[in-house]
Amino acid sequence: MKQDESALIPHTRLSRRLFVKGLAAGGVLSAMPRLLSANTNDTRLGSAPVLSGQLITLVIAETPVNFTGVRRMATTINGSIPAPTLRLREGNEVTIRVSNRLSVATSIHWHGIILPYEMDGVPGISFRGIASGETFEYRFTLKQSGTYWYHSHSGFQEMTGMYGALIVEPREGESIQADQDHVIQLSDWTDEDPMSVFSRLKVQSDFYNFNQPVVGDFLQDASTIGMKGAFEKRQMWNQMRMSPTDLADVSAATFTYLMNGMTPAGNWNGLFNQGERVRLRFINGSSNTFYDVRIPGLSLSVVQADGQNVKPVSVDEFRFGPGETYDVVVEPEGDAYSIFAQSMDRSGYARGTLSVRPGLAAPVPELDPVEWLAMSDMMGAMDHSSMKGIDHSAMKGMDHSAMEGMDHSSMGHSMETNPLAKPSQTVRHASTEYGPSVDMRVDTPRTNLDDPGIGLRNNGRRVLTQADLRSINGVLDDDRAPTREIELHLTGNMERYSWSIDGLEFGKSTPVSMRQGERLRVILQNDTMMTHPMHLHGMWSDVESAEGDLLVRRHTISVQSAQRVSFLTTPHDVGRWAWHCHLLFHMDAGMFREVVVS
Amino acid sequence: MKRLSDVDALKPLTILAMFAMISSPLLAQAEIRDPHAYSNGYTLEEGPYALAGPRLLKLADEHKFWAIQGNRVEYDADSENGVFEIQGWYGSTYERLVIKFDGDVANGRLQESQTGVVWSHAYSTFFDTQWGVRLDHYDAGTDRQWISVGFQGLAPYWFELEMTAYLGESGRTAISLAAEYELLLSQRLVLHPSAELSLYGKNDVENRLGEGLSDASLGLRLRYEITRQFAPYVGVEWTSKLGKTADIARAADESIRDTRYVVGMRFWL
Structure with a gap:
């Protein structure tokens, strides 16, 4: 659990703007993956490389990242965030060799995959974990299809970069017709050591909440609904000693929200041609963030939830928590659309762009106002x-x-x-x-x-x-x-x-x-x-x-x-x-x- | 019905007991389940498919945490006096060892200090019981040792309360009560009123304390949280000696009331 401490140096304060939006550098580099792979020290960001076949080799190591202007060590799989997208085939037996080049034990859990328990990858429950320097061989047969993901189940390694998409292609052929297929993996990054973030919450649980009710809110309520109303609005919360804005434990005060490993300023870019049906496989691979996702100007046809096909339903927006996945199909007719994923506590957002050619951008919506929890x-x-x-x-x-x-x-x-x-x-x-x-x-x-x-x-x-x-x-x-x-x-x-x-x-x-x-x-x-x-x-x-x-x-x-x-x-x-x-x-x-x- | 004097004698415990009742969870009428009813007798270590040997998976609920909290470290330029109130804790969510160190510094010397070592046990959702000892040190006086039992926690409407009863040598008793509140003027600017009251069961002539209510203080501090862990503040503290303690001070021609303007910092690590 404390394995990352030595690797992560103490947090330096940054301007909030930079913090929330992050650096654009990741975006520039990922547009030129060849350039990046030349520099073996850096973590590859952006759309992940795809691995397929029946034998997969994954190597877990520490590699540097720089999301906020500060260089930090991440825990990565094959040196990329997100980890490689595994494209496997339903009915196939797959062998996945995972080598641990960290100084501490690690593990990989195949999230949502039905398999024998020894292959499930939870240290202390399904197996003993993968010790430093060891290689563990996972072997299982895929009895399902759809969009899934995989991540470390050891300590806070998932939070420091160990997550990737796992796509199982249906044996009978794809029933969801699409011309383009993009994985969109959302996550959250902190420059701090996750354990020290946790420890702070242990001392002050609202440490990262900067949307707390203040005196001004009370006065505003008093002027609109009267003194009595303003008191009554707060009465239950005060009696129960609960905060009406306790919407997330960890906020953009420390998190930079990522889309396919890219900061909002980095602006991950997915391409399409006008008139195409575009399938977007949304995976919430974040540690602590519920995302509210929408693409202004596009209706999202939800066709799959947690890898399992659903009757298509058209929505403007969906919320999903860590671990959940939704596949949606969109039919864009314009040139560029923002993919906007605001955190549930409205402290920040992940963002990317769908466009007909690289480098385009669409307007990014404002964050919605913070809404108080209701009595219900x-x-x-x-x-x-x-x-x-x-x-x-x-x-x-x-x-x-x-x-x-x-x-x-x-x-x-x-x-x-x-x-x-x-x-x-x-x-x-x-x-x-x-x-x-x-x-x-x-x-x-x-x-x-x-x-x-x-x-x-x-x-x-x-x-x-x-x-x-x-x-x-x-x-x-x-x-x-x-x-x-x-x-x-x-x-x-x-x-x-x-x-x-x-x-x-x-x-x-x-x-x-x-x-x-x-x-x-x-x-x-x-x-x-x-x-x-x-x-x-x-x-x-x-x-x-x-x-x-x-x-x-x-x-x-x-x-x-x-x-x-x-x-x-x-x-x-x-x-x-x-x-x-x-x-x-x-x-x-x-x-x-x-x-x-x- | 008990005579009033009996109740008075029990006062520290009565107050604590009453508080225990208020803050203790009242059992609802709903049907109550056994949380282990679904286990079929298995445990995390034993039963089918359990990994051999001692349990490997330990989460943060079995970890120990610690913090050092400087609630008050302040200086009064007029009197050139300093006051500090620092506490450190180590332990789990529900059981912690707490060390409390409070004191006054004047002319570069520690005038008075109180050092408490308590075992803090989570009693209810918002309150802890605290059992331990306290050593009072007086630069000009006689040191006192106490065993203490107290309640500390968060009352409805967000009042932070601390109530402690003390039992010392030769039948000495004492009670201290403290309350605090935090009013957020903005996400970083916090107005922090506080109040404290002390009582002693017996005269303590060496330390110029009289039986009964001995002193009260009211504080008002305004801090700016540069971070949630570091906040400088300005404040004012009114103190007053009361009852027989005030009489002792008067007899010694000392002032009974005092107003101090302070600057200080609040921090935790």
């Missing part, structure tokens, strides 16, 4: 609509399941009498949630999947929500009803900067035991005010509605504040698996469970 982000469904929803949804659930022609025989009895036909709505907090590790417990969670989330509500744009996503026919391959239900609550204490599940950090937890082949329902309830992208290794997460209708297959599910989301899963592969929040700091703070499938 703290209290859930306060108006008891969830209570009303029970009767209503029970009926809906029955109708739908009948219409979708679920396998009644496998259920053993009719839907009317199956208590697991739809997810339980009874909130059951863990006994360990009543202690110093938890600062909030939601008793009336909301189950609305059609909420785009804080900062995106009613912004005048059509924003993707979980409720919009429907797997195409054949993706959800297990229509059995669940035979049991487990409930886990995402918890934390912002003041102490601790993150946990059921109030227990990883070190105090016990594994979740699953039986191989069982159909299981998992309910994740978020008892915090932040959104958590929950990534379950080794098996799919089939998201369902509050009525128990299967919607979409994911590998990473973002659970919004005070929200209760349920999914069904079938663990096909035995072994030990990781299950965690993909915000790297939340994971490392202990919002992490082990799963045993046996």
Whole structure:
């Protein structure tokens, strides 16, 4: 965990403008990759080189980068950020040799890939890690297709550069027709040692939040809604000792946001010809940043989520958290478009350009204003609509399941009498949630999947929500009803900067035991005010509605504040698996469970 | 019903106990789960497919952190006196060793200091219990040693509170209470009011402290956070001796009230 400390020299302050926008140099260099490869000391940035075939060799080493005017050491795979894009073929067995030239142990996890647990790459769970100087041989058969990614699962190495795209081409041929195909990998970079960033949060959890409510905001509210109104607006927050602008733990105060390894000033450039269908494979490979992505002037047709095809849905914007991927198709008719990805806390953005020839730029939008978290982000469904929803949804659930022609025989009895036909709505907090590790417990969670989330509500744009996503026919391959239900609550204490599940950090937890082949329902309830992208290794997460209708297959599910989301899963592969929040700091703070499938 | 004097005798503990109740989580009526109910008896170290040997994966929840926090390091040009309030801690999220070092410096000499060593235990979401010892050093007086029990944390409406009860030699007792608030004028400009109150159970003639409320102070500081870890400030501090302590000061012809204008810095590492 502390392996990077020696490599990273102390942080120097830079002008904020430079900090947020970064240097353009990366862009210049990547436009001339040949020039760059001549200089073997530097990290190659921009669109990553593509590796394909059945034998892949990856070398992990420290290489220098300079995103902000200061030279730093990054942890890279084959010397590039992002790491090489692996283009593999469904059905093939692939051998990937990973050599570790770092002074510390490393690992690579194939995010979203279904494989034997020994190949999953989580040190301490699936294997012992790759020691310094060693080579580890990963070997597995690709049983799926789509856009995925891979990254280090050791300490904070992912945060210092170890992430790349993994594309699996469908054996039966590509069903998504496109003339151009670009990977757009978003990430975040800090010149600081990640461990010292974490340590600062441990002392002062709002260290990087420069959008805190100030006296002036109060006076402004007092003049518009009156003194009483201004007090009432703050009352709940003050009583609960929570900040309404706690939207991200780490902000542009230290992060430079990257698109394909390029700073906003570097302006990554993807090319197209007018009239072409352009497929953009968006991967959120950041450590701690939710991105809100849009391309002003273009409608985004979302065709794939987490590598699995969905019924196309047209939106102007989507939000995704670390670990999630969305493939979108656009049909640009103009010359140049900005790809604009603002961080959820509105402190900065990643940016690139789609254009008909290199060097063009389009206007870059302003950051949206910071929106305060709403009461529903703290209290859930306060108006008891969830209570009303029970009767209503029970009926809906029955109708739908009948219409979708679920396998009644496998259920053993009719839907009317199956208590697991739809997810339980009874909130059951863990006994360990009543202690110093938890600062909030939601008793009336909301189950609305059609909420785009804080900062995106009613912004005048059509924003993707979980409720919009429907797997195409054949993706959800297990229509059995669940035979049991487990409930886990995402918890934390912002003041102490601790993150946990059921109030227990990883070190105090016990594994979740699953039986191989069982159909299981998992309910994740978020008892915090932040959104958590929950990534379950080794098996799919089939998201369902509050009525128990299967919607979409994911590998990473973002659970919004005070929200209760349920999914069904079938663990096909035995072994030990990781299950965690993909915000790297939340994971490392202990919002992490082990799963045993046996 | 108890007689008032009994309650008075228990006052330090009563206050602490009351606070414990207020800040302790009230169990909701909702159904309570066992967080280990899904484990089938397996642990991180044992059960199917567990790696052999001791557990390799340890996350930050099992790491120790530390900080040194200079909450007040300030100087009063009129009296040429300095005051410092520094504390350091080491430990996990929930259990920490805390060393508190406060003192007054005048004429290049440490006039008075209090050194506390406490074990800080996370008691509830926002409050810690603190058990330990404190050594009071007086350049002109008699040093005192105490064992201490206290509560420290964040009260609703963002008031930072610290309440400590002390038990010393020959049945000496003391209580100290402190409260702070931070008002953000901007993201970097912070107005920081504070208040402190001390009580002693017995006269301490050598150190010119009287039984009962002994002294109170009110502070108001305005700092500018150049970084969140380094902030110079200007401030004013009003102090007043109270009750018998004030009487002792009067008898010695010393001033009872004092207003000090200070410049200082707040920092942490």
